[in-house]
Amino acid sequence: xxxxxxxxxxxxxxxxxxxxxxxxxxxxxxxxxxxxxxxxxxxxxxxxxxxxxxxxxxxxxxxxxxxxxxxxxxxxxxxxxxxxxxxxxxxxxxxxxxxxxxxxxxxxxxxxxxxxxxxxxxxxxxxxxxxxxxxxxxxxxxxxxxxxxxxxxxxxxxxxxxxxxxxxxxxxxxxxxxxxxxxxxxxxxxxxxxxxxxxxxxxxxxxxxxxxxxxxxxxxxxxxxxxxxxxxxxxxxxxxxxxxxxxxxxxxxxxxxxxxxxxxxxxxxx
Amino acid sequence: xxxxxxxxxxxxxxxxxxxxxxxxxxxxxxxxxxxxxxxxxxxxxxxxxxxxxxxxxxxxxxxxxxxxxxxxxxxxxxxxxxxxxxxxxxxxxxxxxxxxxxxxxxxxxxxxxxxxxxxxxxxxxxxxxxxxxxxxxxxxxxxxxxxxxxxxxxxxxxxxxxxxxxxxxxxxxxxxxxxxxxxxxxxxxxxxxxxxxxxxxxxxxxxxxxxxxxxxxxxxxxxxxxxxxxxxxxxxxxxxxxxxxxxxxxxxxxxx
Numbered sequence: 001x002x003x004x005x006x007x008x009x010x011x012x013x014x015x016x017x018x019x020x021x022x023x024x025x026x027x028x029x030x031x032x033x034x035x036x037x038x039x040x041x042x043x044x045x046x047x048x049x050x051x052x053x054x055x056x057x058x059x060x061x062x063x064x065x066x067x068x069x070x071x072x073x074x075x076x077x078x079x080x081x082x083x084x085x086x087x088x089x090x091x092x093x094x095x096x097x098x099x100x101x102x103x104x105x106x107x108x109x110x111x112x113x114x115x116x117x118x119x120x121x122x123x124x125x126x127x128x129x130x131x132x133x134x135x136x137x138x139x140x141x142x143x144x145x146x147x148x149x150x151x152x153x154x155x156x157x158x159x160x161x162x163x164x165x166x167x168x169x170x171x172x173x174x175x176x177x178x179x180x181x182x183x184x185x186x187x188x189x190x191x192x193x194x195x196x197x198x199x200x201x202x203x204x205x206x207x208x209x210x211x212x213x214x215x216x217x218x219x220x221x222x223x224x225x226x227x228x229x230x231x232x233x234x235x236x237x238x239x240x241x242x243x244x245x246x247x248x249x250x251x252x253x254x255x256x257x258x259x260x261x262x263x264x265x266x267x268x269x270x
Numbered sequence: 271x272x273x274x275x276x277x278x279x280x281x282x283x284x285x286x287x288x289x290x291x292x293x294x295x296x297x298x299x300x301x302x303x304x305x306x307x308x309x310x311x312x313x314x315x316x317x318x319x320x321x322x323x324x325x326x327x328x329x330x331x332x333x334x335x336x337x338x339x340x341x342x343x344x345x346x347x348x349x350x351x352x353x354x355x356x357x358x359x360x361x362x363x364x365x366x367x368x369x370x371x372x373x374x375x376x377x378x379x380x381x382x383x384x385x386x387x388x389x390x391x392x393x394x395x396x397x398x399x400x401x402x403x404x405x406x407x408x409x410x411x412x413x414x415x416x417x418x419x420x421x422x423x424x425x426x427x428x429x430x431x432x433x434x435x436x437x438x439x440x441x442x443x444x445x446x447x448x449x450x451x452x453x454x455x456x457x458x459x460x461x462x463x464x465x466x467x468x469x470x471x472x473x474x475x476x477x478x479x480x481x482x483x484x485x486x487x488x489x490x491x492x493x494x495x496x497x498x499x500x501x502x503x504x505x506x507x508x509x510x511x512x513x514x515x516x517x518x519x520x521x522x523x524x525x526x
Binding site for chain 1 (some may be wrong): 394395396398399400401402403404405406410
């Protein structure tokens with residue numbers, strides 16, 4: 001397998017869902033070995049973007065190349081082959097509830113390889129050790145806290161040693177200790193295994209600790225991208241509003257609506 | 271929109287969903303050979319879908335038989351024909367009641383469970399997670415449930431018949447005093463193994479395919495919300511009941 005400079009390259013991506021334009025010709029690259037954060041207001045399509053990149057959701061125009069291969073129009077067996085090089089941490093872990101922690105991590109290995117059970121056991125315990133949960137191997141998902149479930153899901157996501165990993169809102173609903181653990185894990189996995197990482201999140205203070213690069217999406221476009229410190233210093237009003245957490249600005253507080261006076265039948269009152 | 275327009279749109283949507291279900295069936299059938307390599311998954315589903323439905327099937331079968339014994343005895347004794355009770359009970363059960371009633375009960379017990387389970391897996395992103403791990407959920411989740419439901423249905427139909435025959439014996443022979451020998455001999459003498467018993471089992475097999483397909487399809491295509499799963503589960507019961515009764519008519523017409 002040849003290494004590519006940008007494991008993910010998006011050109012002119014356009015998506016319309018239910019009559020609403022989600023992406024309007026966006027271009028972006030995810031450099032190899034980087035931790036790239038993607039931010040943007042709620043409903044701006046961050047998770048949709050991940051679903052496009054992983055081939056789970058078709059798009060209307062443009063192209064997405066993952067490891068130099070076009071994901072659109074890819075046959076399912078080819079897509080599955082490509083996905084074996086990727087991992088994904090879902091927002092709430094998405095652990096298989098009828099399998100134990102051990103079996104959840106073993107799942108992709110058992111289904112995608114012909115490794116003997118003894119080797120699978122060793123690999124699973126190593127992955128669980130890396131997220132600090134070797135001792136929880138026998139527990140069921142219902143017995144785990146939110147943070148533990150997220151860490152088990154991370155162990156499962158790296159079970160096949162992916163080259164590219166996506167984190168969808170990895171900090172949501174976690175207590176500060178669990179957040180610190182997840183931040184540390186993302187950084188460690190990136191540095192020790194060289195995994196290219198894409199993190200979709202809102203929490204700037206956590207992303208500062210983990211990301212090298214930042215992409216800000218709004219209104220279907222990329223409004224800022226580059227090294228994280230440069231983007232955080234970007235003077236554009238929309239970027240400032242988002243990063244500063246201001247409720248009103250270029251992104252309005254109010255959803256588009258007729259004037260209040262018209263709504264209340266007070267024609268002459270302004 | 272006009273009434274005609276509404277009807278046309280509904281009809282088009284129905285045809286579209288029917289086509290989607292046909293394609294889905296094709297994907298399931300293609301996935302079954304690979305899925306069988308994980309044999310334990312199939313055994314587990316057969317236990318959950320088949321064995322766990324035994325209680326409702328056995329209890330219902332017994333009560334249906336008890337009622338048949340009472341009703342037939344009362345009606346037949348008016349014409350001095352109570353000796354035909356065994357024949358009438360067996361034929362109505364094997365040909366009609368067992369496959370249909372067992373199928374309706376099965377769709378309520380196992381069909382809804384299948385839809386709700388797959389729908390919840392969809393809403394908690396477990397299906398999506400499998401796809402991301404390059405595991406085909408049709409192979410891992412859908413095919414074992416489809417096969418288990420298809421195989422369980424004829425077996426449950428036979429169990430239902432057995433318990434109903436016992437129930438009818440209980441009420442007609444042990445309670446109302448019909449001769450035991452007449453009850454069994456009339457049954458043995460007039461029931462044909464192939465055209466009566468096997469025809470009923472064949473019906474149950476077809477109903478099993480229908481219920482299994484509807485249940486897995488509704489679960490797999492459910493909206494990933496609590497409301498979506500609830501709607502899908504309700505649709506499974508309604509669509510299964512209509513499909514079973516409609517196909518019962520078609521099969522009866524062909525098998526008679």
